[in-house]
Amino acid sequence: MKIVHVVYSLEMGGAEVLVAQLCHLQREHGHDVSVIAYSNLGTLGEKLLREGIPVLVLGEAPLPRTLLRFLKEFRRMRPDVVHCHNPAPTLQAAIPAKLAGTRSVIATRHSLVAPPYNRGEEIAFNFAARFCDWIVGICDATCENLRRTPGAHRNRIVRIYNGVDPLVPPPANTPAQRPGTTLLFVGRLAPIKNLSQLIQATANAIGHVPDLHLWIVGDGSERPALEAQVQTLGIEDHVTFWGERLDVAGFFCAADIFGMSSTSEGLPMSLLQAMSVGLPAIVTNVGGMAEVVRNAHAGLTAPVGDADQMTKAIVQLTSDPAQRELFRNNARTAYREHFTLEHMNASYIDLYQRRS
Template identity: 70%
Template structure:
């Protein structure tokens, strides 16, 4: 099967990591897999090129020019499947794929797609998905949100849970040095992640657990603001910003809890990575991450924007190793049953061949 994944770029991010892992597994299973990126190659794109994948970067341009570039690319490559990831790639590539005879055209929405909706964007997306066989939501919450949008093609919407490679074994010398009870966040430092709430929760909890530490792995526009907040709260010794790292395995294998305080979230790769090695989670009660944590009994969910509640959850689990152990076992079991990369890939391969 000849599969083309269409993305905005291959910079480091949850959806982009998923696409890169899916490419590798699909090629391993004998498929001819390539990627088209609209904007730029990015860190993950460079990795894929080094691994021998064909990655075509179109370059940003006016819509009409981009449309014609996709027509030309699909005529030349003749894919069986065009798999678009998120709205912009779908708007750009779905119609050219159908016009050039692609048998199966899919769009995956990797976010929560929570209201309030962007009316013009969603109207355009709903129009373009007439040319798609299927629209995939990455959790039940995403699918329900998609179905509520006026004009949605509800009969095309299906759920495929995200999957991810398990965190690999890591030599002890490659793991970061740890002292005390350690929380971990891995992801973009963006406003939607609301890391201010997590940092404020740490400032509250550290009053009862002085050796509490938070590791923040990632980069983004909020870094300076968050750094200033840490200083303002007087917890400089308790928070470490590690920047963007490709070698995150040691962090997952060392941390005691995984924490996310997002105001909106689909089903983040980092949460599934934590579950793969049995790290319990504390998350805000939104989207797919809360759905998964609650259904799997793999951690606790707290209200959005409530540092006191998050601090209470941290203290509750920090003081109860037996509870943490039970949550850890639940996390591992849920990952193996529902969130492996192999299970996700098998679901997509079946969908590529399913008549719409």
């Protein structure tokens, strides 16, 4: 099949990493795969080009002009499948794809789509989704939220869990595993990630676990405020900001616990990467990440904004090796059975070939 993935940009992010991995696997399976980005190429786009996967950047423009650009490209490319990732690409590409005669048009929502809804945005998305054969939610919570949006096409909404490649420890240039317990976060340093809760919980837990360390891998607008919080709490020796990294396998393999304190979350790639190497997780009780951690019995959850409960979870896991080992085994098993990239790709290929 000729498959075109449509994204807003290819800057580093969970959905973008997923798209890049999906492109590689679909190409390995013999499909003709390319990507169209609306805004800019980004770090991942540059990497895809180096690896021989075509990437076209349209450039930002008013919606009417963007629709015409997509129509022109789809008529030229004549894809069998157009797979739109998130609302803006769906709004921009779904209608032109159908007008160009594309057989299968898919839209995936990679977020939780949590209420309260932006009514205007959801009405616009659901209008564009009329031209999609299927709308994919990446966890049960996302699907349920999508069904409640104004104008939702409930009979076209299906769940496909995200999947990732298993992490393999790199041979060199990896952070050394240090004495004590290392708590790891990997992701964007954005307000929605609510990292201040994880940092506060770490500071609280140090009184009980003096050799606790927090590694923060990623970058974003919140980094200066988070660094200031670390200094104010006086825990600079316990927290390391590593910045944005393309290869994160070494961090996951050297850590002991994965932590995420988002206020809203679908099913983050970093959680699935952690599960692939058997890291137990401590996450806030939101969306797909809590859904997966609970169903897999692979970690502990805490309420959003409750640093004390997250502190208790950190102390509990660091002081109970038997529970950590149970969660490790459960995480690996759940990953192999439900969250591999192969499993996700097979579900999408089946969907590409199904009629709504």
